[in-house]
Amino acid sequence: MPKLCEVIEGFIKDMIKEANGIVEIQRNEIATRFNCVPSQINYVIDTRFTVEQGYYVESRRGGGGHIRIKEVHVGGSSYLMHLVNSIGNSVSQQVAEAFIINLRDYNIISDREAALFRAAVSDKAIGNSLHDRDHIRAAIIKNMLISIV
Amino acid sequence: MPKLCEVIEGFIKDMIKEANGIVEIQRNEIATRFNCVPSQINYVIDTRFTVEQGYYVESRRGGGGHIRIKEVHVGGSSYLMHLVNSIGNSVSQQVAEAFIINLRDYNIISDREAALFRAAVSDKAIGNSLHDRDHIRAAIIKNMLISIV
DNA sequence: TATTGATAAAAGTCAGAGAAAGTCAAAGTG
DNA sequence: CACTTTGACTTTCTCTGACTTTTATCAATA
Numbered sequence: 001m002p003k004l005c006e007v008i009e010g011f012i013k014d015m016i017k018e019a020n021g022i023v024e025i026q027r028n029e030i031a032t033r034f035n036c037v038p039s040q041i042n043y044v045i046d047t048r049f050t051v052e053q054g055y056y057v058e059s060r061r062g063g064g065g066h067i068r069i070k071e072v073h074v075g076g077s078s079y080l081m082h083l084v085n086s087i088g089n090s091v092s093q094q095v096a097e098a099f100i101i102n103l104r105d106y107n108i109i110s111d112r113e114a115a116l117f118r119a120a121v122s123d124k125a126i127g128n129s130l131h132d133r134d135h136i137r138a139a140i141i142k143n144m145l146i147s148i149v
Numbered sequence: 150m151p152k153l154c155e156v157i158e159g160f161i162k163d164m165i166k167e168a169n170g171i172v173e174i175q176r177n178e179i180a181t182r183f184n185c186v187p188s189q190i191n192y193v194i195d196t197r198f199t200v201e202q203g204y205y206v207e208s209r210r211g212g213g214g215h216i217r218i219k220e221v222h223v224g225g226s227s228y229l230m231h232l233v234n235s236i237g238n239s240v241s242q243q244v245a246e247a248f249i250i251n252l253r254d255y256n257i258i259s260d261r262e263a264a265l266f267r268a269a270v271s272d273k274a275i276g277n278s279l280h281d282r283d284h285i286r287a288a289i290i291k292n293m294l295i296s297i298v
Numbered sequence: 299t300a301t302t303g304a305t306a307a308a309a310g311t312c313a314g315a316g317a318a319a320g321t322c323a324a325a326g327t328g
Numbered sequence: 329c330a331c332t333t334t335g336a337c338t339t340t341c342t343c344t345g346a347c348t349t350t351t352a353t354c355a356a357t358a
Contacts, residue, residue, distance in 0.1 A: 038319075059273075061340040117265070147265060187308095
């Protein structure tokens with residue numbers, strides 16, 4: 001018996017393929033279709049549609065809410081995916097700075113975009129005292145990278 | 150199924166565009182047209198036509214009353230500074246999204262830069278469970294805005 | 299003519315219901 | 329043990345309706 005999570009994963013991936021790389025789902029609808037609890041969908045997304053695997057996910061709650069999943073086309077920039085994967089889940093400000101310089105040198109981002117990256121992942125923005133700021137920094141920088149591939 | 154609030158939002162924005170930046174509506178009339186309660190109009194205005202988002206709203210009650218919505222067009226860097234100043238130290242994801250849409254509409258940022266903003270301030274990146282994520286979000290977005298002035 | 303007061307015609311407020319998605323830990327499976 | 333599945337509980341966003349406040353109108357009165 002195939003595992004439910006894999007069935008759902010395949011289903012969503014089919015949807016994405018059909019829809020040319022971007023799809024908007026309703027959690028409850030899919031849960032109903034596969035006869036499972038809604039949080040199962042979260043499990044699938046959290047484990048199968050991560051930034052490292054090349055997906056950009058955003059969502060909205062409330063009436064008429066949705067989950068949007070975008071497949072990033074690794075096409076020309078596998079270097080970018082390599083970068084994303086090399087970041088891990090914790091990055092200091094200095095290491096982040098090195099990444100940004102690299103992105104700029106390779107002409108993956110413009111000067112202005114480099115400034116935006118810097119601003120977003122600086123301690124000034126994220127907060128100095130936060131004990132898990134390096135985790136947040138890693139998540140932000142990866143999310144930003146994947147969003148422009 | 151499109152959300153009512155977004156339909157009404159779009160309707161009003163179209164009116165504003167057609168009318169060159171200022172429009173006067175009657176709450177009851179619009180509620181009747183969209184078959185909803187009048188207070189729905191207040192909800193739309195309170196969440197979509199705020200000062201931070203570049204609108205100035207005034208109204209009169211009583212017979213012949215109205216709601217006047219004016220688009221405040223401050224261009225370029227002065228709009229950025231206006232934004233920075235009007236952002237308090239806490240911003241929800243929804244409000245952040247509204248800012249980003251406006252920045253894009255005013256052509257202050259590109260599509261790619263809008264994606265970067267979105268990716269940087271999303272709950273997905275900052276973390277949903279974090280108690281002070283709205284503070285971090287505010288700090289990040291302000292820092293990013295300042296970086297491109 | 300000027301004032302008053304009743305009635306009608308707006309818009310505003312706010313709490314609660316409804317509609318989604320998110321979290322987390324416990325239980326199940328192989 | 330690692331991975332999957334479940335469900336109770338939480339958070340966010342939207343929509344509704346009862347009630348309040350403000351303004352206009354107009355007839356009655358001073």
